[in-house]
Amino acid sequence: STTSLNTACLVYPNPKYTRKELRDYRTSKAKKFKGVTKRGEKYYQGAREIIPAEDMKDFLVEYYDNPETGYCGRDRLYAKIAEKYAGISRRDVASFLANLETAQVH
Numbered sequence: 001s002t003t004s005l006n007t008a009c010l011v012y013p014n015p016k017y018t019r020k021e022l023r024d025y026r027t028s029k030a031k032k033f034k035g036v037t038k039r040g041e042k043y044y045q046g047a048r049e050i051i052p053a054e055d056m057k058d059f060l061v062e063y064y065d066n067p068e069t070g071y072c073g074r075d076r077l078y079a080k081i082a083e084k085y086a087g088i089s090r091r092d093v094a095s096f097l098a099n100l101e102t103a104q105v106h
């Protein structure tokens with residue numbers, strides 16, 4: 001439902017992160033880096049793994065094609081992603097699905 005999705009957006013803010021920004025996160029004064037940590041080669045905001053903007057499309061394709069996660073509607077798909085991953089917005093998911101539907105029509 002729209003209400004639960006809006007709640008998810010408030011609970012899981014998803015600013016964009018580039019790989020360069022992530023490499024320099026410790027010296028950044030930007031608020032979006034509050035709570036960002038590096039574990040191994042990956043970056044996290046709290047418990048959620050950050051997906052860099054450059055990797056977003058590949059991530060969404062893999063997530064969508066995975067039989068365990070699969071497609072369950074735009075809102076649920078976004079909510080499932082936002083629970084575990086940072087850096088992907090509701091608009092990103094909607095745009096990805098719209099492009100996917102356009103590609104399937106042609």
